[in-house]
Amino acid sequence: MSAQAERKTENLPQWKKEEVDELAQLIESYESVGVVGIAGIPSKQLQDMRRDLHGTAELRVSRNTLQVRALEAAGLGDLVEQIEGQVGLVGTNDNPFALYKELEASKTPAPINEGEVAPNDIVIPEGDTGVDPGPFVGELQSIGANARIEDGSIKVMEDSTVLEAGGEVTADLANVLNELGIEPKEVGLDLRAVVAEGTLFDPEDLDIDVEAYESDIQAAAAGARNLSINASYPTEATAPTLIAKATGEAKSLGLHAAIEDEELMPDLVSKADAQLRALAAQIDDEEALPEELQG
Amino acid sequence: MEYVYAALILNETDEELNEDNLTNVLDAAGVDVEESRVKALVAALEDVDIDEAVSEAAAVPAAGGAAGG
Amino acid sequence: MEYVYAALILNETDEELNEDNLTNVLDAAGVDVEESRVKALVAALEDVDIDEAVSEAAAVPAAGGAAGG
Amino acid sequence: MEYVYAALILNETDEELNEDNLTNVLDAAGVDVEESRVKALVAALEDVDIDEAVSEAAAVPAAGGAAGG
Amino acid sequence: MEYVYAALILNETDEELNEDNLTNVLDAAGVDVEESRVKALVAALEDVDIDEAVSEAAAVPAAGGAAGG
Amino acid sequence: MEYVYAALILNETDEELNEDNLTNVLDAAGVDVEESRVKALVAALEDVDIDEAVSEAAAVPAAGGAAGG
Amino acid sequence: MEYVYAALILNETDEELNEDNLTNVLDAAGVDVEESRVKALVAALEDVDIDEAVSEAAAVPAAGGAAGG
Numbered sequence: 001m002s003a004q005a006e007r008k009t010e011n012l013p014q015w016k017k018e019e020v021d022e023l024a025q026l027i028e029s030y031e032s033v034g035v036v037g038i039a040g041i042p043s044k045q046l047q048d049m050r051r052d053l054h055g056t057a058e059l060r061v062s063r064n065t066l067q068v069r070a071l072e073a074a075g076l077g078d079l080v081e082q083i084e085g086q087v088g089l090v091g092t093n094d095n096p097f098a099l100y101k102e103l104e105a106s107k108t109p110a111p112i113n114e115g116e117v118a119p120n121d122i123v124i125p126e127g128d129t130g131v132d133p134g135p136f137v138g139e140l141q142s143i144g145a146n147a148r149i150e151d152g153s154i155k156v157m158e159d160s161t162v163l164e165a166g167g168e169v170t171a172d173l174a175n176v177l178n179e180l181g182i183e184p185k186e187v188g189l190d191l192r193a194v195v196a197e198g199t200l201f202d203p204e205d206l207d208i209d210v211e212a213y214e215s216d217i218q219a220a221a222a223g224a225r226n227l228s229i230n231a232s233y234p235t236e237a238t239a240p241t242l243i244a245k246a247t248g249e250a251k252s253l254g255l256h257a258a259i260e261d262e263e264l265m266p267d268l269v270s271k272a273d274a275q276l277r278a279l280a281a282q283i284d285d286e287e288a289l290p291e292e293l294q295g
Numbered sequence: 296m297e298y299v300y301a302a303l304i305l306n307e308t309d310e311e312l313n314e315d316n317l318t319n320v321l322d323a324a325g326v327d328v329e330e331s332r333v334k335a336l337v338a339a340l341e342d343v344d345i346d347e348a349v350s351e352a353a354a355v356p357a358a359g360g361a362a363g364g
Numbered sequence: 365m366e367y368v369y370a371a372l373i374l375n376e377t378d379e380e381l382n383e384d385n386l387t388n389v390l391d392a393a394g395v396d397v398e399e400s401r402v403k404a405l406v407a408a409l410e411d412v413d414i415d416e417a418v419s420e421a422a423a424v425p426a427a428g429g430a431a432g433g
Numbered sequence: 434m435e436y437v438y439a440a441l442i443l444n445e446t447d448e449e450l451n452e453d454n455l456t457n458v459l460d461a462a463g464v465d466v467e468e469s470r471v472k473a474l475v476a477a478l479e480d481v482d483i484d485e486a487v488s489e490a491a492a493v494p495a496a497g498g499a500a501g502g
Numbered sequence: 503m504e505y506v507y508a509a510l511i512l513n514e515t516d517e518e519l520n521e522d523n524l525t526n527v528l529d530a531a532g533v534d535v536e537e538s539r540v541k542a543l544v545a546a547l548e549d550v551d552i553d554e555a556v557s558e559a560a561a562v563p564a565a566g567g568a569a570g571g
Numbered sequence: 572m573e574y575v576y577a578a579l580i581l582n583e584t585d586e587e588l589n590e591d592n593l594t595n596v597l598d599a600a601g602v603d604v605e606e607s608r609v610k611a612l613v614a615a616l617e618d619v620d621i622d623e624a625v626s627e628a629a630a631v632p633a634a635g636g637a638a639g640g
Numbered sequence: 641m642e643y644v645y646a647a648l649i650l651n652e653t654d655e656e657l658n659e660d661n662l663t664n665v666l667d668a669a670g671v672d673v674e675e676s677r678v679k680a681l682v683a684a685l686e687d688v689d690i691d692e693a694v695s696e697a698a699a700v701p702a703a704g705g706a707a708g709g
Contacts (some may be wrong), residue, residue: 004704019517026661031499048456052501074472076642078628083376086432088656095659095679095682095683097679097680097683098682098683099688101683101687103385111336113632120491127364130612130654132407134684145641147532155592158693165397179314192695196676196679197675197677199675199676201676205676207318208680208683209686210684210686211685212439212683213644213685213688214688215691216641216644216689217644217647217648217693217694217697218693218696218697219641219644219695219697220576220579220644220648220701221572221693221697222388222647222697223579223625223626223641224575224576224579224625224645225572225627225629225697225698226624226625226626226627226628227366227575227578227616227619227621227624227625228572228575229629229631230619230627230629231615231616231619232503232505232506232615233542233574233575233611233612233615233616234505234506234542234543234547234577235546235572235574236546236548236549236550237572237698238546238549238572239450239543239546239550239555240550240551240554240555241555241556241629242503243506243509243510243547243550243552243555243556244555244556244558245506245557246438246441246503246507246510247434247510247556247630248503248504249436249441249487250434250437250438250441250488250507250510252436252487253437253440253441253481253483253486253487254434254480256486256683257477257486258365258367258368258477259436259437259473259478259483259654260401260404260405260407260408260470260473260477261408261437262407262408262410262411264408264434265374265408265412265417266412266416266417268314268365268368269368269371269372269415269417269643270417270418272300272303272365272368272369272372273372273417275297275303275348275349275365275419275695276299276303276574278348278349278351278370279299279302279303279340279343279345279348279349280342282348282349283336283340283343284339285335285339286331287331287332287339288298288335288336288339288340289299289336289414290296290298290299292296293296293299295438296372296376297372297373297376297377300369300370300376301369301373301382302388303365303366303369304366304369304370304373304390304393304395305393305394307365307366307395308366308394308395309394310394314381316393316394316407319392319393320373320389320392320393321373322371322392323388323389323393324370324373324374324377324385324388324389325377325378325379325385326373326377331395336405344370344381350399350416398472398473398476399469400468400469400470400471400472400473400476401472401473401476401477403469403473404469404470404472404473404474405473407469407470434510434514435510435511435514435515438507438508438510438511438514439507439511439531441503441504441505441507441569442504442508442511442527442528442531442533443531443532445504445533446504446531446532446533447532448531448532454531454532457530457531458511458530458531459511460512460525460530461526461529461530462508462512462515462517462523462526462527462530463512463515463516463517464511464514464515472540501511502534534611535613536614537607537612538606538607538608538609538610539611539614539615540610541607541608541611542607542608542611542612543611545605545608572648572650572652573648573649573653575641575684576645576646576652577651577669578669579642579645580642580645580646580649580665580666580669581669583641583642583670583671583672584642584669585643585670586659586669586670590689592669592670595668595669596649596665596668597649597667598668599659599664599665599667599668599669600646600649600653600654600655600664600665601650601653601654601655601661602649624652628643
């Protein structure tokens with residue numbers, strides 16, 4: 001693979017060769033390699049993030065053309081289509097699912113500027129803006145928010161989508177969002193795809209539903225309990241239930257068959273009493289009933 | 296209450312639920328039987344499906360338990 | 365349940381709840397009385413407070429449910 | 434309840450639910466067997482479909498017991 | 503369930519709940535006893551307070567339903 | 572419960588649910604395998620439709636309900 | 641579910657719930673192990689309190705029970 005890489009880089013200037021070599025080394029030294037979007041992250045913050053990843057993953061940012069070269073040379077063509085915009089390569093020996101979770105969790109909200117494209121629908125939520133009556137209400141209305149003055153302040157009457165995902169942010173919108181402190185972007189390392197030991201995972205694969213796994217655990221545990229009890233195979237966890245089950249079975253047989261057993265007697269007596277009352281309830285003629293059963 | 300229990304006993308045997316039989320059962324238990332109550336009870340039960348009434352009682356305590364949940 | 369009903373009738377009269385009386389009541393109802401069940405019933409009821417069992421059942425019919433809830 | 438448990442064991446085997454077998458099981462468990470109770474139990478269960486009686490009662494899920502588990 | 507029933511019989515007598523006694527009870531009932539199941543049951547019950555498990559089932563009848571609800 | 576879980580894994584593969592396979596699975600999980608428990612499990616599951624037993628909620632009879640019945 | 645069962649076995653032993661151990665257990669059961677499923681499971685369970693999930697499952701019986709509740 002390195003021979004192939006050399007061939008591909010032989011026409012490049014020295015510094016580019018070196019850069020591609022560095023990328024090739026990163027790719028080779030980790031079990032999983034991915035492409036990470038870094039758009040909107042100030043360089044100081046990016047340095048901090050890279051430092052935070054130390055021990056978990058290694059991030060290297062360079063020109064996209066060089067990243068493409070390195071990926072192709074390493075046989076990771078599947079990742080090439082992710083090389084678009086501001087991206088870097090990440091290598092990790094950790095579990096890629098865990099890496100994705102970690103990166104997603106570290107994302108932080110950020111304001112959006114004029115000219116940027118909305119990553120998702122931008123919504124101004126219903127409620128009191130806290131802004132005193134003034135021209136701001138007009139600004140809100142002009143960007144499409146249902147706003148009016150009420151009780152001495154500007155209120156948004158309902159959740160108002162002011163820009164759909166993919167739309168470009170205007171100067172007016174950016175101003176209003178800034179005034180309201182709405183930060184519609186999520187900024188952070190954005191893992192776009194990973195190849196782990198030959199298999200490509202996209203964010204849809206990587207975004208595991210922890211709750212679904214939790215309910216699988218519950219279902220599995222409940223199923224095992226059921227099996228243990230239904231097959232009468234006692235375990236420490238299910239022995240008390242099996243005992244209770246056997247007791248209940250004996251009791252219900254005893255009550256059903258009116259077995260003359262001391263333990264069953266109170267329940268049998270109350271069963272008889274309940275039956276008496278149920279029958280009495282079917283009798284309209286009070287003459288036929290003793291006083292305590294009338295009415 | 297003893298009159299109704301006597302009716303329940305007869306319901307479990309093959310004996311007819313009539314005045315004579317009720318009176319006999321109550322007699323045997325030392326009850327000073329009132330003829331008019333026996334008459335009234337027999338008449339009142341004529342159109343009652345005792346087994347059904349009794350099994351409804353069976354459902355009640357269980358339902359209580361379930362409802363408690 | 366006829367044996368239990370018979371016991372409850374005797375409980376309401378002033379007759380003693382013993383084998384002879386139970387047998388008489390059941391006999392009168394046409395039951396083919398099993399001596400052993402009568403014996404077992406008398407023994408089983410020896411330490412049971414019937415009135416308490418009845419009144420508990422009557423007063424709190426859904427006791428189980430309530431307790432469980 | 435040991436008599437009832439003994440009946441339930443016999444119900445799961447192919448052995449007949451009779452006085453001898455019940456007595457044997459209880460004997461083996463060290464019970465001081467009362468003949469009349471054995472007789473009474475056999476009589477009480479004569480016309481009972483034990484599996485049905487047991488499974489009818491089993492309609493309520495095992496959460497309580499399970500929670501203890 | 504015959505193994506569990508047998509354990510409950512022993513629990514009601516003063517006999518020890520051990521492999522020999524369980525095997526005897528099951529043997530007497532004509533069960534083709536699996537030694538391993540006897541062992542497993544004794545092991546599983548080692549730390550279980552049987553009386554508590556029993557009284558939970560008996561005393562809080564509707565708990566199962568309630569908790570399930 | 573690890574023995575039961577092991578049985579459930581084998582139930583989902585095409586491997587036979589026997590002592591060797593159970594032991595292998597438990598061994599691989601670092602369990603200090605007790606032969607008798609493995610044997611008992613195989614015996615207990617012999618005639619059991621595992622899928623059915625897993626999905627059927629284990630039920631403890633509610634005495635309250637039974638009292639009514 | 642075999643991957644989940646394998647995780648539950650490891651949870652009951654003192655072995656670490658990691659990719660190698662899961663793979664070993666599944667291998668031993670004859671499962672054709674998919675590495676990515678193992679990886680995803682390990683990552684997901686990092687955030688799950690398995691013991692709590694198991695004891696919750698015990699408190700609320702499985703499917704059938706829920707429906708009954």
